[in-house]
Amino acid sequence: MTIIVGYQPDKGGRSSLELATLLAQSGRKEPLAVVTVVPQHWSTPSMAKVDGEYADWANQQGKAALATAQAYLAAKHPEVEVSFHQVSGRSIQSALLQACKDLGGDLLVLGSSSDGRVGQVVIGSTAEPLLHSSDVPIAIAPRGYRTGAAGRLTRLTCSFSGTQESKDLLLATAQMSLRVGGRLRIVTFGVRGRTMYPPEVGLRAEDMVLQSWTEQVTADQEQAVELLRGYGLLPEHTTKAIATGASWVDVMDELEWEPGEVLVVGSSPIGPLARVFLGSRAIKIVRYSPVPVVVVPAGIAKEEAADAVEAAAEAGPAQTPPSR
């Protein structure tokens, strides 16, 4: 399978190349396909070739972009197997998704938009619609992301909420962790409900709700670990964490993040099943993440989970899988 990089030289292009390299070089080596989207020229034939110059210009822009990418990769990551493609389409999103299909890509890597702080995932105008319509997982690099000394995935943090969908995602992530070698961390994020005014039952009623939630999630995580263990899919050194706070900034601040870490988020099951459709919580998790994020469509997570379970059953028939 191939990792597709949506590349634009200025807009977070390097960080997307860096992230793609990190993902391609961890575990089984996978080829990269750097794709740049150029404006579609006017295809109506005309005597005067009114659009000819524009088409030429667009072509040159694309070539220049790919040349930049090539030079960068050759200098920094010469070991990566990479191909370069220039595509056009009605919109950048549809062109990228088409390229994924044509090139057999199973992961689309994008950079962050440049209007945000360095080090944060900033969803740009290209990524935003893709997060609601892509049928392949999407990885987004924070602004200015560089792989650093690690050079490979050190840890996969799976955003786990306790729902059935998030269990699928966890199974898929656990399998990926076993495959590529990064450790697994199960994290649940909880933002305290806002205080209701006037405070008829006290200003701390929401602390009580959060406390109950934390107890629930602790048990859910316990159970999820048991589930993984039962399938023989529990990576070594798996850790669990619950991050709570009054706001998303506080919540993300609760956690330690390492270089080479990637956060895996599932899409909401409310949207079309096979596509990414980020729920309001997932969007927040993505926005406030200090590490690259991989967003997995609920449908794909489900398939992956089923595959993982099947593979585990074949590998170790002695183990009796618990009921799910």
Place this chain on the structure above:
Amino acid sequence: MSSAEASSPSLSAQLWRRKPVNHMTDSGHAGPDLKRTIGTFQLTMFGVGATVGTGIFFVLQEAVPDAGPAVILSFILAGIAAGLSALCYAEMASAIPVSGSTYSYAYAALGELVAMVVAACVLLEYGVSTAAVAVGWSGYLNKLLENLFGAGIPEALSYAPIPHEEDATGFINLPAVILVFLCAMLLIRGASESAKVNAIMVVIKLAVLVMFVVIGLTAFNADNFENFMGAGVAGIGAAAGTIFFSFIGLDAVATAGEEVKNPQKTMPRAILLALAIVTSVYVLVAVAGVGAQPASEFEAPEQQSAGLAVILDNITGSTWAGTVLALGAVISIFSVTLVTLYGQTRILFAMGRDGMLSKRFASVNPRTLTPTFNTIVVAIVVALIAGFVPSGYLWDVISIGTLGAFTVVAIGVIVLRTTEPDMPRGFKVPLYPVTPILTVLVCLWVMYNLPIQTWVYFLIWLAIVLTYYLVWARRHSALNNPDARLPDLPDTMKGH
């Protein structure tokens, strides 16, 4: 007898066991102690915001027929009872800093049985009052639509089917039902009213009430105050009982105690200030209302659903003033419904955590981080009441429940001072033991004056809740198992 029961503590031990206070404090705290940031002004705003709007938009039509012009005294009397209760409430809240309202204080101070009695009262104070407020909202919404478009919602869909005196009847009070579910939906999504919105709501409520007073006084007729004490002390007392409902919320000031700067000074100041503002506004509204029309007119069926707006229409002879008032009422009562419904869900949440109710009431939906099951159950019950029971049956029941809860709180203050004299208290009632004793006496006197029918409903309700406690809750209390302080999670929330 099952073995589980045989190993459980004796009945009397169960009835009087108290939830350890320190254990309560740590179970409710997620982080370090919050900073004390709330000052007198903001605290007063909480008090006024929580109080005004619960009743004043509806209560004149219920109370004036009982007391006549002396309803003004009833307002003052009810205000005194509420103010005294709020002071006791504040001491209790500062001694036992937990969420869950009076129920939690009673559990810590007076034991499980009393906590259940209080829970029964509090269900009336919050749950039933949400229904009554939603019914009132429906009346003002209808009035607003009529004034704006010339036609409202048909009677069949805007009145409850159960007859009450000469009020109109219908099939269901649909707007009230919709309002309740709308608020429940907002709560499930985790919506809340911020302190800023609360302040805006206070301004809206006070503004329309001041408008009512100003316009009402232009039609002032001193003849309406003749035979001031005509209804006698009994009438005044009965009206005070009904009116008491419009002072619910003053106790909300107390629950913020932990975050109040210099509570010993700020707390009584804010309570008294809020009480002064609320009582003056109410008395002015009553003076303006009674001055504008004879006491007998308050009973007119046309005034039953949007009373204040109808009075304004009658005075001005046009609809603009009534429309403005109805609009203000529709906006502010919406927020009251949201906040009260929220209060009810969180009280049941606390009870679910204590094992007094099914644990499902304390379960949190992992998607929304709100107690979805709890909110839906509360919404259904409240919507049924709002849709099918006329509010005339509800006010007195709410008052008696609230007065009952406040009486217990005042007794709790005395009990805690006796049993735990050294317990740290952020705030102590002034003039102990006069204040709590006086609170108990005033509350009991107001309760005593409520109609016998109300007492019957109240006692039946208490009996139901206590039976439930003896049969079910007593055996499922989290205190049965002191080691496993954290309750087991319901299966449904564990996933599959």
